[in-house]
Amino acid sequence: MATTTVTRAVTTRTTRGAGRPATGTPPAAKRWWRTAFGVVFTAVMLFPVYWMVNVSLTRDQDMRKSPPNLIPIDGTLHGYSTVLGQQLPFLGTSLVVGLGTVVLTLALSAPAAYSLAKLGPRGGGAMSFVLLIAQMIPAIIMAMGFYTIYVQLGILDTIWGLVLADSTIAVPFGVLIFTAFMRGIPDELLNAARIDGASTWRTFTSVVMPVSRNSIVTVSLFSFLWAWSDFLFANTLDGGGDAKPITLGIYAYIGNNNQEWNSIMATAVVASIPAAVLLVLAQRYVAAGVTAGAVKD
Amino acid sequence: MTTDTTSLRPSAARPRTEDTPASVRGRRAHAQRRAQLTAWAFLAPVALYLVLFYAYPLWKNIELSLKHYTVASFVSGNAPFVGLQNFADVFSSATFAPAIWHTAVFVLVSILVQFALGLALAVFFHNSFPLSGLLRALFLVPWLLPLLVSASTWSWMMNSDSGIVNAFLGSVGIGQINWLTSPDWSLFAVLVANIWIGIPFNLVIMYSGLQGIPGELYEAAALDGANGWQRFWRVTFPLLRPVTAITLLLGFVYTLKVFDIIWIMTKGGPSGSSTTLAIWSYQLGFGSLLPDFSSAATVGNVLIVIALVVGLIYARVQRRLEV
Amino acid sequence: MRTKTVVRIGALVAAASVVAGLTGCSAQSSGSGSSGAASGTYTFWDPYPQYDASSAWGKLVAQCGKDAGVTVKRTGYDTSDLTNKALLAGQQGKSPDVLLVDNPVVSTLAQSGILTDTATSGLQTGDIAENILGAGVIDGKTYGVPIGANTLALYYNPKVLEAAGVDPSSVKDWDSLTAALAKVKAAGKKGITFSGINTEEGSFQFLPWFWGADADLTKLDSAGAEEALQLWKGWIDEGYAPNSVIQNTQTTSWQEFQSGDFAFGENGTWQKDAAKEMGAGVITIPAKDGGAAPVPTGGEFFTIPVQKDDARYATTKKIVECLSSGDDVVTTDNTLNYVAASKDLQQQQLSGNADLKTWVEAVSAARARTGDNLGVQYPVISEQLWTAVQKAESGSASPSDALQSAQQAVDAKLQK
Numbered sequence A: 001m002a003t004t005t006v007t008r009a010v011t012t013r014t015t016r017g018a019g020r021p022a023t024g025t026p027p028a029a030k031r032w033w034r035t036a037f038g039v040v041f042t043a044v045m046l047f048p049v050y051w052m053v054n055v056s057l058t059r060d061q062d063m064r065k066s067p068p069n070l071i072p073i074d075g076t077l078h079g080y081s082t083v084l085g086q087q088l089p090f091l092g093t094s095l096v097v098g099l100g101t102v103v104l105t106l107a108l109s110a111p112a113a114y115s116l117a118k119l120g121p122r123g124g125g126a127m128s129f130v131l132l133i134a135q136m137i138p139a140i141i142m143a144m145g146f147y148t149i150y151v152q153l154g155i156l157d158t159i160w161g162l163v164l165a166d167s168t169i170a171v172p173f174g175v176l177i178f179t180a181f182m183r184g185i186p187d188e189l190l191n192a193a194r195i196d197g198a199s200t201w202r203t204f205t206s207v208v209m210p211v212s213r214n215s216i217v218t219v220s221l222f223s224f225l226w227a228w229s230d231f232l233f234a235n236t237l238d239g240g241g242d243a244k245p246i247t248l249g250i251y252a253y254i255g256n257n258n259q260e261w262n263s264i265m266a267t268a269v270v271a272s273i274p275a276a277v278l279l280v281l282a283q284r285y286v287a288a289g290v291t292a293g294a295v296k297d
Numbered sequence B: 001m002t003t004d005t006t007s008l009r010p011s012a013a014r015p016r017t018e019d020t021p022a023s024v025r026g027r028r029a030h031a032q033r034r035a036q037l038t039a040w041a042f043l044a045p046v047a048l049y050l051v052l053f054y055a056y057p058l059w060k061n062i063e064l065s066l067k068h069y070t071v072a073s074f075v076s077g078n079a080p081f082v083g084l085q086n087f088a089d090v091f092s093s094a095t096f097a098p099a100i101w102h103t104a105v106f107v108l109v110s111i112l113v114q115f116a117l118g119l120a121l122a123v124f125f126h127n128s129f130p131l132s133g134l135l136r137a138l139f140l141v142p143w144l145l146p147l148l149v150s151a152s153t154w155s156w157m158m159n160s161d162s163g164i165v166n167a168f169l170g171s172v173g174i175g176q177i178n179w180l181t182s183p184d185w186s187l188f189a190v191l192v193a194n195i196w197i198g199i200p201f202n203l204v205i206m207y208s209g210l211q212g213i214p215g216e217l218y219e220a221a222a223l224d225g226a227n228g229w230q231r232f233w234r235v236t237f238p239l240l241r242p243v244t245a246i247t248l249l250l251g252f253v254y255t256l257k258v259f260d261i262i263w264i265m266t267k268g269g270p271s272g273s274s275t276t277l278a279i280w281s282y283q284l285g286f287g288s289l290l291p292d293f294s295s296a297a298t299v300g301n302v303l304i305v306i307a308l309v310v311g312l313i314y315a316r317v318q319r320r321l322e323v
Numbered sequence C: 001m002r003t004k005t006v007v008r009i010g011a012l013v014a015a016a017s018v019v020a021g022l023t024g025c026s027a028q029s030s031g032s033g034s035s036g037a038a039s040g041t042y043t044f045w046d047p048y049p050q051y052d053a054s055s056a057w058g059k060l061v062a063q064c065g066k067d068a069g070v071t072v073k074r075t076g077y078d079t080s081d082l083t084n085k086a087l088l089a090g091q092q093g094k095s096p097d098v099l100l101v102d103n104p105v106v107s108t109l110a111q112s113g114i115l116t117d118t119a120t121s122g123l124q125t126g127d128i129a130e131n132i133l134g135a136g137v138i139d140g141k142t143y144g145v146p147i148g149a150n151t152l153a154l155y156y157n158p159k160v161l162e163a164a165g166v167d168p169s170s171v172k173d174w175d176s177l178t179a180a181l182a183k184v185k186a187a188g189k190k191g192i193t194f195s196g197i198n199t200e201e202g203s204f205q206f207l208p209w210f211w212g213a214d215a216d217l218t219k220l221d222s223a224g225a226e227e228a229l230q231l232w233k234g235w236i237d238e239g240y241a242p243n244s245v246i247q248n249t250q251t252t253s254w255q256e257f258q259s260g261d262f263a264f265g266e267n268g269t270w271q272k273d274a275a276k277e278m279g280a281g282v283i284t285i286p287a288k289d290g291g292a293a294p295v296p297t298g299g300e301f302f303t304i305p306v307q308k309d310d311a312r313y314a315t316t317k318k319i320v321e322c323l324s325s326g327d328d329v330v331t332t333d334n335t336l337n338y339v340a341a342s343k344d345l346q347q348q349q350l351s352g353n354a355d356l357k358t359w360v361e362a363v364s365a366a367r368a369r370t371g372d373n374l375g376v377q378y379p380v381i382s383e384q385l386w387t388a389v390q391k392a393e394s395g396s397a398s399p400s401d402a403l404q405s406a407q408q409a410v411d412a413k414l415q416k
Helices: A002-010 A028-045 A047-056 A078-086 A088-119 A124-134 A139-153 A159-183 A187-195 A200-211 A213-228 A232-236 A246-253 A261-285 B022-066 B071-076 B085-092 B096-126 B132-138 B147-157 B164-171 B186-211 B215-223 B228-239 B241-257 B260-266 B277-286 B293-322 C002-032 C056-067 C079-091 C103-112 C130-136 C158-164 C174-186 C200-212 C223-238 C250-258 C269-278 C312-325 C328-336 C343-352 C354-364 C377-394 C399-415
Strands: C041-046 C071-076 C098-102 C152-156 C190-193 C262-268 C281-283 C300-303
Touching: A028 A047, A028 B096, A028 B132, A047 A261, A047 B147, A078 A246, A078 A261, A088 A124, A088 A159, A088 A200, A088 A213, A088 A246, A088 A261, A088 B022, A124 A159, A124 B022, A124 B293, A139 A159, A139 A232, A139 B022, A139 B277, A139 B293, A139 C079, A159 A213, A159 A232, A159 B022, A159 B241, A187 A200, A200 A213, A200 B022, A213 A261, A232 A246, A246 A261, A246 B147, A261 B132, A261 B147, B022 B085, B022 B293, B071 C079, B071 C103, B085 B096, B085 B293, B096 B132, B096 B186, B096 B241, B096 B277, B147 B164, B147 B186, B147 B260, B186 B241, B186 B260, B215 B228, B228 B241, B241 B277, B241 B293, B260 B277, B277 B293, B277 C079, C041 C056, C041 C079, C041 C312, C056 C071, C056 C312, C056 C328, C079 C098, C079 C103, C098 C103, C098 C312, C103 C130, C103 C300, C103 C377, C130 C300, C152 C158, C152 C200, C152 C269, C152 C354, C158 C174, C158 C262, C174 C190, C174 C223, C174 C262, C190 C250, C200 C223, C200 C250, C200 C377, C223 C377, C223 C399, C250 C262, C250 C269, C262 C269, C269 C281, C269 C354, C281 C354, C300 C312, C312 C328, C328 C343, C343 C354, C377 C399
Parallel strands: C041 C071, C041 C098, C190 C262
Antiparallel strands: C098 C300, C152 C262, C152 C281
């Protein structure tokens, strides 16, 4: 019984509805009611995003119209034409930074989590606690500290530097997710590998990581999104080079005396599209990351 | 319920020591040391990373709060050591008590409402229906917007005169509410925006928690005659307790640090009615033309200590639950 | 077998650090960008992130660098970040060669010791109008030269005023202005918009009214100050000014004015082109009992931060002079919508554009915020002033109470 429950929790789940209360398939009508409610909830939740799009299409002189236009009648594409003309390279930088952060976060947090979950290092509990404390430090304090370190090391205004900084947002959380998940991996699997003569590293790469696919996707998604939308670190560590992430690209429209809000919002919309696409594609794999180890017979 | 697997040793069970010859015992001790070394080797990159990137800024911050820095001494580096004087000044400042109160309200209301809504939505989406996957993914969109943009959008929507929220309220007969410019409503306004931003995170975690609950338990409950509501409270919610705990804890830690949203929407005003500790810290350090880094660092440290205390309480409670 | 694992991981970590280090080094060397011909790279920080390298400003900076024989690496930062970036850089000994900052910040940076004075750097300031230079003078030493100046005035919408039966030339003092606002409201339009937010912009916008009532920054709780604050509060209470002023930045306030519903909008020189486009006119802000109210100077200053190598100042001076006093500065000031800082250059501007007359006059009568030797006291005073203004505007305190607690807070902070 224990084995079957655990294996079910551990095996990759690509279908939605894992653990669904098995009360038989509800009739089609009931399910469409749910879809209707779902659409309403999503619409309410995404209304501010709609508003963002609305503002991005508004002319400067209508910005403060009272009452505001619900749909952008007399709209303008000025914002978008500016953005598409200037900001696309920054999207590329953001992508590189995001992917770099994912790779670095996984490389750092997965082995550490494996150790904490399965290898029983002395002081592992203290380490977990320290990782929790690490997340408590306000970002501005981290940013100022990084500035000092980076200036001394001379890596200010490099993509690597930004990847390192952004990973600090994701690594402690990544360790937490991976640890929780890896705790749930049955020891029999690991022992089987050991009996076959595999080293700890080999066990890690050939047994643990493939089985952890869902938590890998979860951690990757979180770290990518956090890096993609990061503004504070990019701003502090920016030396003004040409390779800026898209969040800093917004500054091109924030002058010292004037701000072009339609362009700012257009930048945000354009920046959100790739991330949103990624989200839709990846969401089915984001599951079982946090909790597989928490529910056992 | 939660099996503790943290102390798994690679070399399985321990046979009785009287039976084993000294050489075997020696080899075993050696093997255990090796195992510890391996364990720490896996942990080493993160440990080094923590020291370099977290310990250093933290230490700098503590140093800033224990000395009295002016802009001149910040640049030159010769600031006098003043011990806990900065802390005394912060505690006796007129902004301190309101800031603590606002922080408490902001954090507690945020995490509770975000959690409740996240859980409710997770349960709603748990039963698959057409488009549920797509809609669930769309719910995460607020999360990937830069905070500058989300906060600005909410700021626009809640503008007293040209905001869509007041336009809507006006159309149903409610008068103009000064969301961001009235001391009575400013905290509420930033709460709403913060909750909106926090729902996706809670939704994702709680949803994956629900995924981990085996279906047989629901079947068994249904067979015993439990209805949907009872199934939720008797089966789902208790099994979600560890996930709930970690979600609330992380929510607490993250919300305590929140400052972008409040800063962009109200800058902590009007007259400090939405100033939390994080906002106050930023105001002192970067919000005026004459930065006061020592006081800013001091308030920052107070923030970290509060988070630390809550973290310790959580660890205590978790240990007790696991026993 | 265990040893192999340990060794393998150790090797990985070592390799990763080496790669990181190499990438770091190579990135840095590729970033310095000095060619063989130029004798070095000079760094230039300004608060104009909206201008990239291909803009007129970007090209001008590069050209002045070339004329001085060096390559200039220019970075635009958000103006509110620039102070802290400058301080952090100064702390690490990595100050830029030229730092262009908002004028009220100059005294803070001078106090921190990261700026050179004109005696050290050799910059000439003779031509520059004294009231504009004032923000850069601390304790008798000058720490920079202005790129130009801007200031505030009252824009008006002729269509709205006509519909309400108000003649713009009748607005001469506070009473006539309030009367005009009442007429506009009665005609169904909105009165006036300004920025009363709790940042430096709020103080900036409040100062013409403050000074127009003969109040002084060294005494925030004077009768004149109270009258000025009561004026603003009265407008909000009567509905002549919208509630949103409590949160408006100058840009937001301008957007409200642009919507065409407002009769008056207090805003700056930098909007003059947009104003012309919408057909708006401009008058000077009236003082309480008539005449033009003293207005604060805005605009940035060129400063030369302290460097380890003294020899750099000669070249830096050339770059700054090229940007602040040549013919090009007239073009720059026209682009930025600033008024030039010296009388001669102002004449040059006027001959090219007669519309600037009101603005040139306004700037001649303007005052520096950190002038009168207020220096680093100004930021403390300003913070309390904008707090008091917001308290009164939002109704948390009466104008007199708000200003009294402001003055007490200033006294307490400046005692330390």
